[in-house]
Amino acid sequence: MVKNKKDTTTEEVILAAAKKVFVQKGMAGARMQDIADEAGINKALLHYYFRNKEKLFEVIFMEAAEKLFPKINAIFEADQPLFEKIENFCEEYISIVMDNPYLPLFVLNEINQDPDYFLKKVWTGKSKPNPVKLLEQIDKEVRKGTIKRINPMHLLMNLISMTIFPFVAKPMFQKNLGMSEVQFKMAMEERKKEIPRFIIDSLKK
Amino acid sequence: MVKNKKDTTTEEVILAAAKKVFVQKGMAGARMQDIADEAGINKALLHYYFRNKEKLFEVIFMEAAEKLFPKINAIFEADQPLFEKIENFCEEYISIVMDNPYLPLFVLNEINQDPDYFLKKVWTGKSKPNPVKLLEQIDKEVRKGTIKRINPMHLLMNLISMTIFPFVAKPMFQKNLGMSEVQFKMAMEERKKEIPRFIIDSLKK
DNA sequence: ATTTTTGTTAACCATTTGGTTAAATCATAT
DNA sequence: ATATGATTTAACCAAATGGTTAACAAAAAT
Secondary structure, three states: OOOOOOOOOHHHHHHHHHHHHHHHHHHHHOOHHHHHHHHOOOHHHHHHHOOOHHHHHHHHHHHHHHHHHHHHHHHHHOOOOHHHHHHHHHHHHHHHHHHOOOHHHHHHHHHHHOHHHHHHHHOOHHHOOOOHHHHHHHHHHHHHOOOOOOOHHHHHHHHHHHHHHHHHOHHHHHHHHOOOHHHHHHHHHHHHHHHHHHHHHHHOO | OOOOOOOOOHHHHHHHHHHHHHHHHHHHHOOHHHHHHHHOOOHHHHHHHOOOHHHHHHHHHHHHHHHHHHHHHHHHHOOOOHHHHHHHHHHHHHHHHHHOOOHHHHHHHHHHHOHHHHHHHHOOHHHOOOOHHHHHHHHHHHHHOOOOOOOHHHHHHHHHHHHHHHHHOHHHHHHHHOOOHHHHHHHHHHHHHHHHHHHHHHHOO
16 A cells, blocks of 8 residues: 655556556456555545546556567667677566566466457557567578578577566466575576577577 | 267366366456356356356366476476487477467466465475476586586576467467467477477587 | 156345445635 | 635445355156
């Protein structure tokens, strides 16, 4: 429950509360009352600021999606050598996600419930990841013979999987490997360098 | 909606319906009425066979978890050279998940909502993945100098991430790479060989 | 054949939940 | 001070939802 001495506006308090509840419980599991309680306000006030649950959810979801998708794009489309691009992606993306470890699962889950609706809603303009440039870049390196033969799609999947999945499976990994919160953070920090090294080692001839 | 001409028992019909609805909508989003409709039966009959929603959900969840976790364990603990074990894991695990592409996200999501409850419930005895043997095996190879230096934990994370994540992000990958259902299946089939090759290439000196 | 048990249903019930209303309070301009 | 508009609340409301009941049908046991 967050107090409001007017350094934060009510709307911000609501959004913070809504984010917390939605991300933890999902659209279906979240209760408007929970959000109100978390924000320390009356339930009616929620509807005063955001007409209904769906509208409020959409704001939170879009905010989350905007935090996750456009950055991928920017890095993938950058004008940079392949290996640097990979290093850059891991470094920057892990940083982003470390600040919001639960966003990826939240977004992936909601997308899964209704792919067409969400993907059309989210991927409008700049937000739509466009992997073709990266795929072509990989293909070019393969043809030049500077890296081993590999299907660019698989390399892309490998890169994204290794970067994001540990956050999606955070509780599982933590429990199973007996990692504390700090240990997990440290491990993710290491992966910023570890993943590029792993990939580049695999690609080098 | 499934018909029941007594080659399948009512209980089985219910479980199939429940699985479909729970996996798609999650515990919170699933409606008992939806499950009843999907099974082509009265809602009261659900409660006749399974006392309540929670009980029914638990059956479905455990069924899903039992399908995903024990196999990991078996392979990890097998008595086999490291590279063969990796090849084996990808081959077998991708096969399992291809039959139920939506199970991983479902399970990960529910675990995320209440890690302690579910992980205690699921990881009892044989079901609990025990990665220590594999970790030690990796460590041994590193010390023998047969593979490059690598933190076993990261290698384990990489292996699991590359294997499972594409299914977790299935709609995203499909939409973004413009893949049909068949193309996705083909890609996953390829990954059975692609992932081990990628990993082994990275580890070889 | 008929009793008993098992399976199935329609009609209900209580609670939860998203959403509304009308009144109260607060801030601001006049 | 006070009128005005924005903000906040308590009390409600209707629909949805998990769950129950009592009656009925089918199968199994006697």
